[in-house]
Amino acid sequence: MADRRLQVFHAVAKQLSFTKAAEILFMTQPAVTFQVKQLEEHFNTRLFDRGHGRITLTPAGDIVLAYAERILGLSSELDVRLAEMTGEIGGSLLVGASTTIADFMLPSILGEFKSAHPDVRPRLIVANSETIETRVAEHMLDIGLIESPSHQPNLETEVCCDDELQVICSPRFPLAKFKEITPKQLVDHQYVSREPGSGTRSHRCLLCAGGHRRRTDEHGDGAGQSDRAQWRRRDGTGFRHRLGRFGAQGAAPGRPRRHSTQAPADTGPVDGVSEGEVPFTPRDHLRRFRRGEAEGTVAWRSRRETPARMIRSSANSTARPIHIRFDAGALRRNHLIARRHAGAARLWCVVKADGYGHGLARVVDALAEVADGFGLIELENALALREAGVRQPLLMMEGFYDAGELPLFAEYRLTPVLHRLDQVEALRAAALPVRLPVYLKLNTGMNRLGLAADELERALTLLADRADITLMTHFADADGPHGIAAQMARFHALRAGRDLPVCLANSAALLRYPEARGDWARPGIMLYGGSPFPEVTAESLGLEPVMTLESELIAVRDIAAGEHVGYGCTFTAERPMRIGVVACGYADGYPRHAPTGTPILVAGQRTRTLGRVSMDKLCVDLTDLPKVSLGDTAILWGAGLPSDEVAAAAGTISYELFCAVAARVPWVEAD
Numbered sequence: 001m002a003d004r005r006l007q008v009f010h011a012v013a014k015q016l017s018f019t020k021a022a023e024i025l026f027m028t029q030p031a032v033t034f035q036v037k038q039l040e041e042h043f044n045t046r047l048f049d050r051g052h053g054r055i056t057l058t059p060a061g062d063i064v065l066a067y068a069e070r071i072l073g074l075s076s077e078l079d080v081r082l083a084e085m086t087g088e089i090g091g092s093l094l095v096g097a098s099t100t101i102a103d104f105m106l107p108s109i110l111g112e113f114k115s116a117h118p119d120v121r122p123r124l125i126v127a128n129s130e131t132i133e134t135r136v137a138e139h140m141l142d143i144g145l146i147e148s149p150s151h152q153p154n155l156e157t158e159v160c161c162d163d164e165l166q167v168i169c170s171p172r173f174p175l176a177k178f179k180e181i182t183p184k185q186l187v188d189h190q191y192v193s194r195e196p197g198s199g200t201r202s203h204r205c206l207l208c209a210g211g212h213r214r215r216t217d218e219h220g221d222g223a224g225q226s227d228r229a230q231w232r233r234r235d236g237t238g239f240r241h242r243l244g245r246f247g248a249q250g251a252a253p254g255r256p257r258r259h260s261t262q263a264p265a266d267t268g269p270v271d272g273v274s275e276g277e278v279p280f281t282p283r284d285h286l287r288r289f290r291r292g293e294a295e296g297t298v299a300w301r302s303r304r305e306t307p308a309r310m311i312r313s314s315a316n317s318t319a320r321p322i323h324i325r326f327d328a329g330a331l332r333r334n335h336l337i338a339r340r341h342a343g344a345a346r347l348w349c350v351v352k353a354d355g356y357g358h359g360l361a362r363v364v365d366a367l368a369e370v371a372d373g374f375g376l377i378e379l380e381n382a383l384a385l386r387e388a389g390v391r392q393p394l395l396m397m398e399g400f401y402d403a404g405e406l407p408l409f410a411e412y413r414l415t416p417v418l419h420r421l422d423q424v425e426a427l428r429a430a431a432l433p434v435r436l437p438v439y440l441k442l443n444t445g446m447n448r449l450g451l452a453a454d455e456l457e458r459a460l461t462l463l464a465d466r467a468d469i470t471l472m473t474h475f476a477d478a479d480g481p482h483g484i485a486a487q488m489a490r491f492h493a494l495r496a497g498r499d500l501p502v503c504l505a506n507s508a509a510l511l512r513y514p515e516a517r518g519d520w521a522r523p524g525i526m527l528y529g530g531s532p533f534p535e536v537t538a539e540s541l542g543l544e545p546v547m548t549l550e551s552e553l554i555a556v557r558d559i560a561a562g563e564h565v566g567y568g569c570t571f572t573a574e575r576p577m578r579i580g581v582v583a584c585g586y587a588d589g590y591p592r593h594a595p596t597g598t599p600i601l602v603a604g605q606r607t608r609t610l611g612r613v614s615m616d617k618l619c620v621d622l623t624d625l626p627k628v629s630l631g632d633t634a635i636l637w638g639a640g641l642p643s644d645e646v647a648a649a650a651g652t653i654s655y656e657l658f659c660a661v662a663a664r665v666p667w668v669e670a671d
Contacts (some may be wrong), residue, residue, distance in 0.1 A: 004154070004380065008035035009047065010068045016055055024140055027387060030411055033406075039064075067466060078311040096125045096132035105161075106145065118669075121388070255390035318584050321552035323459040324661065325638065326358065327670035328366035331545035335370055337542050338523040341510050345517040346372040346393050348503070350524035354381075357658035358528060358547055359667065364390060367527075375522055379405060379414075386412045395439065395522075399423050406430040417441050417472060419449040428466055439503060444490040446476040456494055470501045470520070478508035479532045484516055504652045508532035511541060530654035531644050538642055547658060548638025549590075549665070553602065555581040556622065556630050565619050566611025571596050578622040585616040589661035590636060594618075594650035601635040603628045 011021035012032060022029040040047050047061035047093070057065060097314040098108050102124065107336035110122055117284050129146035136144040150157045169175050175185065177651065222285055288484050349371045350356075360381055364374060373393035376382060379401075382394045399416040400406060403426040409416055410432040418424050419441040427438070440459055443450030450473065451459055463469055473491050475484045488504075493501065503520035505513070510521045525531075529545040531538040538545070558578050565579060580602065586592035590613055598609040600620055605628070610619040637643040643654040650657075 005035045005039040005042070006068050006071060009033055009039050009064065010072055012036055012048070012055075013057060013061065013065045013068070016057075018055070028411060030407060031144065031383065034408060038404075050490060052154045093120050093122045093131070094125065094140070094142045095122045096127065096135055096141040098129045098132060098145065098147045099126055100147060101145045102126045107404075108301060116231050118445070187384045201513045216551055218262070252303070267373045319666065321554070322583050322588055322642060323666045323668050325548040325550060325670050326362060327544070327546050327548070327639075328362075329670070331358075331546045332370060334527050334529055334543050334546070335367060335523070338507075338510060338521070338526055339370075341514075341517075342516070342521050342523075343517050344504075345505075345519055345521045348373045348375040348393075348520055348522045349527060350375040350397075350522050352376040353379070353659050355663050356524065356528050356655065360385070362667070363387070372520075373415075375524075379408065382414055383408065383412055384541060393437070400426075403430060406432060409436060410434045415439060418459070419443075421451065421455045421459060424462050428462045432466075436467050437470070438463060439470045439472045441472045441474070442491060442494055444473045444487040444494070446474055451476070453494055460498075470503055471495055471498075472503040475504070475506060475509050475516070478506060478512065478516075479534070484509055484513055488516065506532070525655055528654075528658060529643070531642075534644075534648070538644060545614065545638040545643060547643070547661075548670075549588075549636040549661070550638070551582050551634050551636065553580045553620075553628070553630055553632050553634060554583045554617075556628075557581075564611075566610055567614060571611035571619075575623075578626075580622045580634075581617050582620055582636075583616065584634070584636055586619055587662055588665050589614045589657070590618065591647075591650040591652060591657070591660070593652075594646070598649040599645055600642060601641045603632040604640065606641075 008021065008025065008027070011025055012018055015024065016030050017020045018029050018036075021027075022032045025032065036047065036611070043060065043064070045060045046058050047064055048055045049058055095106075095110075104415040106124070111450045112126075114120070125132070125141060127135075129148050132141065132146050133150055133152060133155070133254075135141045137154055145160065149159075150633065175181055175189065178185070187403055213606075234660040258352065335347070335349065349363075349367050351360055351363050351374050354360050361384075364371075364385060367374075368390070371392055372389070373395060374385070375395040375397050377396065377398045382396060385394060393415055394413075395417065396409070397417050399418050399420075400409060402421065406427065407430075411432075415437045416423070416427070418427065418438040424440075427436070440456065441450045442456065442465075443452055455520070460469065471491075471494075473487060475487055478484050491502075491504070501519040503522065505516040505521040507523050507526040509516040510523055511526065526541070526543055528547065529538055529543045531541060532545065556578065558576065559565070559573050561573050561575050561577075563573050565573070582600070582602075584590050592613045594609060594613055596608065596610055600607055600609055602620055602622065602625060605625050607621050607625060620634065635641050637646040637654075637657060643657050647654045647657050
């Protein structure tokens with residue numbers, strides 16, 4: 001919730017290092033520098049002095065740091081308090097693990113953990129046990145899994161499991177014939193050991209302390225490696241864990257060893273990241289991670305605020321009954337319909353405006369394996385997707401807003417849509433270290449964004465040696481009577497003689513005009529189950545609703561003829577009626593201007609709304625639904641009730657319904 005620039009500045013100020021701050025924040029150093037520079041420009045003063053290989057805070061920086069700590073602390077407290085009221089909030093969990101645990105144990109542990117907590121995104125750091133232990137103690141990691149007990153008093157430690165060390169060697173090595181090997185037998189043989197700080201090395205040290213001298217061949221490059229690396233020295237031996245793939249001799253006496261899970265003894269955030277406070281005890285932290293328990297209501301808050309608002313109510317939640325049901329399967333099936341209409345063209349899945357109100361992270365996750373690329377306009381969201389591991393091309397559909405953003409476009413491999421000549425000139429002047437793919441948007445009749453005909457030649461000349469160019473336009477009435485013919489003619493005239501790829505079709509053009517497929521298409525509303533055509537239903541196009549807004553009846557009453565319903569007395573009963581009150585209002589995103597008669601489903605039966613929509617409630621007609629009772633489900637739009645129909649009754653479009661859903665409405669996954 002707090003300003004991202006302030007969070008980045010706080011991390012740099014606490015670490016006094018751009019590099020360490022970047023590591024903590026899972027950002028690149030240039031991205032950190034860019035955020036700090038923006039904050040300095042905002043305050044019109046330097047916040048850091050840089051020189052002699054180190055940085056220090058300026059007097060202005062000291063003041064900003066003091067306020068940043070207070071602001072970020074209050075922001076974190078607010079997030080936690082609201083999370084406790086609304087349910088579980090997903091986010092990042094910084095996990096550290098020693099190499100062996102990361103290689104052989106953690107995949108299954110993480111799999112079970114993700115099943116129990118699907119909205120938490122573990123981020124893994126692999127190092128030796130000592131390094132992991134230190135990072136947990138310094139609040140650079142939330143939790144660590146290491147190969148030896150911890151003796152640091154400020155850490156909570158629990159034993160995960162035991163394993164057993166074994167000696168590995170070539171089948172031709174003299175020790176290979178023994179089933180078990182004593183330390184005494186190892187005295188005359190070299191072996192590959194681990195680097196200082198390794199849990200395996202600590203066992204070697206114990207053997208040496210017992211009087212068993214041995215010659216070691218210690219390789220830094222072999223430290224923490226898998227069996228493959230341990231077999232490099234085919235004339236020697238090495239220690240490894242029983243968790244590996246190959247057979248080996250056991251040590252006699254056996255060398256059992258315990259693996260431990262660690263978390264900080266206090267509940268403070270990872271150093272430099274105020275958003276990451278964990279609102280439960282460290283022992284809960286350990287237990288949840290080890291066993292994947294789902295008790296309680298609050299999980300981990302993301303350190304990098306994602307655009308999505310994934311909130312899950314606990315089983316015994318006392319929250320309002322309203323929620324949104326998100327159907328990832330429907331989203332993928334709608335994408336498949338777009339794919340069929342696109343032919344050989346590739347698809348930019350348009351996810352701007354927080355995935356049309358469905359949650360950017362949620363939508364991208366559902367389409368991650370099928371999308372060719374994603375289209376959006378918000379730079380901060382594009383950076384968040386990259387930092388979350390999204391590798392598909394990202395099309396920035398309004399380009400850059402300031403030339404200072406261009407280094408980030410290069411660093412994060414973003415594709416800008418340039419629609420003004422000064423943007424083209426700025427890109428050429430930027431002298432970026434990479435050749436960017438660039439879309440040139442042409443104004444062919446919508447008269448909103450786009451280069452004019454006399455600007456195109458200049459733009460192509462300026463970018464000839466700087467960018468890989470695709471030509472693009474946007475249709476004004478692909479869903480209406482004007483169609484696309486006039487704009488297509490202008491586009492082809494501008495493109496004449498230029499063998500450049502093109503990107504043309506939005507949802508309406510993709511569904512209606514095969515000639516507009518081009519090399520790339522940009523499906524938007526159709527992905528989310530809305531029809532781009534006012535006269536054609538989504539169902540007839542084969543599209544399914546991805547978002548279903550559901551609630552319940554929280555009151556039922558009888559009224560006499562002549563009585564009014566709701567604010568302003570805009571509805572008057574002409575006969576005795578039975579009405580219900582649904583827990584949904586304009587503060588949840590339902591359109592306040594929806595009139596009496598807007599369709600709604602109650603207990604699976606169609607009826608209508610009555611009177612004005614209130615902030616938290618709306619009234620419905622139950623007169624002809626005698627079996628409907630308190631607590632029955634009401635569907636405001638979605639499965640069984642097309643959003644387009646509700647939108648039309650309210651004098652708007654489904655796009656607006658989706659994008660207007662309020663943050664307070666929880667989301668759940670469809671069965």
